[in-house]
Amino acid sequence: MNGNGLSAAYGRVAVLMGGQSAEREVSLKSGRAVLDALLTRGIEAEAVDVDDDVLVRLAAGSYERAYIILHGRGGEDGVIQGALQRIGMPYTGSGVLGSALAMDKYRTKAVWRGVGIPTPESVLIVDEGDLDMAAALGFPLMVKPICEGSSIGMNKVENRTQLHRAWEQARVYDYLVLAERWIVGEEYTTSILQGEALPMIRLETPHLFYDYEAKYSADTTSYHCPCGLDAAQESDLQALCLKAFDAVGASGWGRVDLMLDEQRQPWLIEVNTVPGMTDHSLVPMAARVAGIEFDELVERVLATSLGRDGDE
Template structure:
């Protein structure tokens, strides 16, 4: 990991902070982006807001931009599409490359990868038809029914009775035609931030809601974030190591966040990985960084440093 003094001495040039976009997570992205932009400017970086919903990203090199800080959540920003555009115009960017972004955004393919690598993830079923939805109860109840390619818990339902499966499938299909039903793990929810190849302190999440949904993530003041997370030291290390394995299998680079459940028997279960996590005042990555002694501005600078290639790092 680059040290603070190395980052301070690095000339990043003119930086485009990509925020907003057209995904269902646009508002969260704008909130995250403004926080990132303020932090970069506070550190003396020549940074500007760029919204792909209205600004032509292909014009960035001609406008003098030398790299991009991607803080676009969801489709078009976190799924490899924007990464591919930036590579096509030769503009370095933060975070995972095209492959890691695409695989991580697609929960179904990410679970296939984890399963193939022998990593623990809850059993699931692909729901292509109404009949699939009605038969998903064979996995056992409760179930989490979710769009495969959305973030921020958008379109997700916790289903506790068979007669609700169809409605949950219809709801999820409003956001994506790829839908999965996943076994609900009865236990505690945790998240592990990964920054430049290192796992930060684990955070335990507690919410009075049915699960850690959109409101719990961004709006509710009742959500509790525990860091230290309360696990024994060896259990926390094991969870961090599993998160690192999960990220590596999914080709995650630079930074990201892996969400897990821990059941009553102490087994860890991988739920999903985010390659452009939120950076709002309710977000988990800044909390984990702070627990590791990394203030927000420093965190943003370290993420920006992930846009450097090996030649630039030396």
């Protein structure tokens, strides 16, 4: 199909971006890149910065579908997905259940454990009384709010005092906090597009972990794609990531973060149902190695909204 044909098939697209989460700025960046790519492909699209009036604005704008490029709470967690479903507007990516579950790192891990997917042992910290149980896992630990992204509110801790401080910092973002066994090893991410895994990326940073700065501003982060694993191990891990994505009910497109410990055993960390989409982001990087240029990737993500009948 040529650009015009596709444009007709998609109708007017609202690119939902911004929002009110801690990741607003990242979303605006991704959103603009997506909007540009759609326009380049001849698809009629407009930016919609999401606020409390978003549904009214969507109804008034006579859009046919929504391209969700919101990160974090309100946009990646099933809330906007449910609202769009209610007004019968097809949207990209995961549905309500997959979005909500993937947003919650604690419950994602519970589901994974239930189906035998390896994920680091962890303790949920609800109040101060749970800190002893977390410390009993053994240090170092990673402390994170269960529903945040972009490494916000996260800290590596080496002892009980640091654990207490990290818990206090994490609960600014979410009253539920996860203390997770620290994995020593290599970090990877697997991008998923329309039911298939793209080439894996290995991430390397001199920081303690892949923190906010390493993600968005440091020039010391390196990305290896192809990732350097042998083909058989890469395809086993891709299959594991697809299973992990599916297990939480995620669909369409997304990314699964994982680590390989020193014994080369995989540990799955989390699922992102609306990963970054600037032309420096990870999914576009993996797609490029698979021979899919940014504009095409953007359109293939849009295609995940086709066939949504609103009662999924």
